[in-house]
Amino acid sequence: MAKFWTVRTGRSGERTEWGFATGVVGGGWHEMPDLTGVTDKEQLRSIVADVYGGSKNVVANLTGQLWTLRTRIQDGDYIVLPIRATSQIAFGQVVGGGYKYLAKEEDPTKRHVIQVKWLKTDVSKSVLKQDMRYQLGSALTIFEVGNNDAAYRLEQVMAGKQDPGARSAMSPGVAKSPDATQEESGNESTPINLAEVAQDEIAKRLQEDFKGHELSELVEALLTAEGFKCRNSPPGADGGVDVLAGMGPLGMDSPKLVVQVKSQTGAVSDTVLQQLNGAIHRFQADQALLVTFGGVTGPARNYLETQYFNIRVWTIDDIIQSIYKHYSVLDSEMKTRLPLKQIWIPIDSEN
Numbered sequence: 001m002a003k004f005w006t007v008r009t010g011r012s013g014e015r016t017e018w019g020f021a022t023g024v025v026g027g028g029w030h031e032m033p034d035l036t037g038v039t040d041k042e043q044l045r046s047i048v049a050d051v052y053g054g055s056k057n058v059v060a061n062l063t064g065q066l067w068t069l070r071t072r073i074q075d076g077d078y079i080v081l082p083i084r085a086t087s088q089i090a091f092g093q094v095v096g097g098g099y100k101y102l103a104k105e106e107d108p109t110k111r112h113v114i115q116v117k118w119l120k121t122d123v124s125k126s127v128l129k130q131d132m133r134y135q136l137g138s139a140l141t142i143f144e145v146g147n148n149d150a151a152y153r154l155e156q157v158m159a160g161k162q163d164p165g166a167r168s169a170m171s172p173g174v175a176k177s178p179d180a181t182q183e184e185s186g187n188e189s190t191p192i193n194l195a196e197v198a199q200d201e202i203a204k205r206l207q208e209d210f211k212g213h214e215l216s217e218l219v220e221a222l223l224t225a226e227g228f229k230c231r232n233s234p235p236g237a238d239g240g241v242d243v244l245a246g247m248g249p250l251g252m253d254s255p256k257l258v259v260q261v262k263s264q265t266g267a268v269s270d271t272v273l274q275q276l277n278g279a280i281h282r283f284q285a286d287q288a289l290l291v292t293f294g295g296v297t298g299p300a301r302n303y304l305e306t307q308y309f310n311i312r313v314w315t316i317d318d319i320i321q322s323i324y325k326h327y328s329v330l331d332s333e334m335k336t337r338l339p340l341k342q343i344w345i346p347i348d349s350e351n
Contacts, residue, residue: 003077004145004154005094006136007069007114013084015110017301024100025079025092025116026069028141030108034101035070044070065142069112070099072144079116080145080154082125082136084196085317086295087203088265089123089136091158092116120158122294124265125200126207128163129153133204137197194345202323202340203316207265207293209337215263216242219291221334222319225326228257240275244283256285262292270300277310289314 007026009015015027031051038044045063052062073094081090096115105111125133132153135145145154149166156164210218213235220230220243229251231244243259246252258279262268268290276288290296291314296304304311314322327340 001151002155003074004080004151005068005073005077006080006082006138006140006143006145007073008141009081010109016081016083016085016090018110019081019113019116020090020118020121023116023118024102024113025081026113026142027110029066029112032066032112034103035066035099035112036101038070041067061140065140068142068144069114073098073114078154078158079114080136082196082200083121083295084199085315086122086293087125087200087207087316088121088295089125089128089157090118090121091123091154092118122265122267123157124207124294126204126265127157127161129165130201132163133200134192134197137192137194137200139193199317199320202320205338206316206319207263211263213242214337215291215293216259216261218319218334218338219243219259219261219314220245221330222322222326223257223259225329226322241279241283244285254286256283257287257289258283258285259289259291262290262294265294267294267297268292268300269297270303273300273303273307273311277307280310287311291319292316 009019009025009027019025019027032047035044038047041063044067045059048063048066049059052059054062075094075097077094079090079092079094081092083090093116094114095117098114100113100115102111102113125136128136131148132145132150135147135150145151149168152167153163153165156162206215206218216232220232223230223243223245228245228247229249231251233242240260241258242261244251244257245259246256247254258276260272260276260279262272273290273296276290279285280288287309288311290311293316295315296313304313323338323340327335327342330338
């Protein structure tokens with residue numbers, strides 16, 4: 001059975017696009033030296049203790065993750081990477097011998113990597129069952145996704161199917177390998193990343209309950225909370241514009257926005273962006289906003305580089321961050337459609 005690993009690309013996924021473009025995953029750990037010559041785990045533990053310090057548990061946790069990066073992830077294994085910005089996952093296969101240290105890379109946060117052939121980069125998390133989303137929400141940076149028949153289930157998802165669930169009853173818990181030590185698994189008591197798991201659940205609710213015009217209404221409510229006066233197009237053909245928004249008492253002052261809303265989970269093409277750019281001139285607006293659950297394609301990202309002062313994109317992460325910011329002032333009807341509750345939790349400073 002194939003092994004599936006998660007190797008995160010930054011606290012907010014800031015190295016994700018770079019990884020897709022260069023065929024790698026990982027980075028981070030910039031304080032650590034080249035690990036190519038480290039073949040003994042106790043040697044690695046000593047380096048970690050010197051670089052990071054901290055309690056015995058912290059050193060053990062970091063050592064376990066780096067040992068996995070250095071030795072346990074092998075050619076032919078698979079990477080499953082959660083993409084926070086779009087609430088999607090990417091699949092890739094490990095090639096080139098596993099761990100690489102890119103000594104010539106100028107950015108020290110892009111040196112410790114695994115070489116990957118990316119297979120799919122836009123699979124919606126909504127196809128995963130809740131327990132699998134929880135596994136991928138581990139607080140660890142590097143771990144094997146190995147519980148609850150995970151390898152079989154992820155193979156099915158990678159093949160374009162829905163997560164079928166476990167074939168037999170398996171004990172829940174932190175993602176780990178059956179042959180891994182507790183330290184290599186990151187420790188049995190390692191918590192999930194509650195913020196990430198909560199965001200995944202909100203994203204799933206948005207994708208299920210806010211389709212088409214319903215998403216336009218949510219975007220209108222969020223822009224209104226930002227101080228815009230909005231006009232929402234009625235359901236049906238919209239001529240490429242879902243919401244018109246402007247500042248001032250009548251909504252006629254700058255910045256004046258044309259907004260296109262796409263609730264499908266697939267990536268939006270550059271053609272849509274070009275049409276939206278045309279709508280700026282057609283409606284005599286200042287700028288355009290594309291709201292999309294599925295992100296944008298590679299050519300669309302390239303096009304956006306040339307339209308920096310004309311077009312902005314809200315991904316599902318941007319939508320959720322705006323909801324967090326403005327939820328208290330949304331009207332009761334919108335809160336009924338999207339019921340959320342803020343909670344406060346203590347943070348373990350060592351983690």
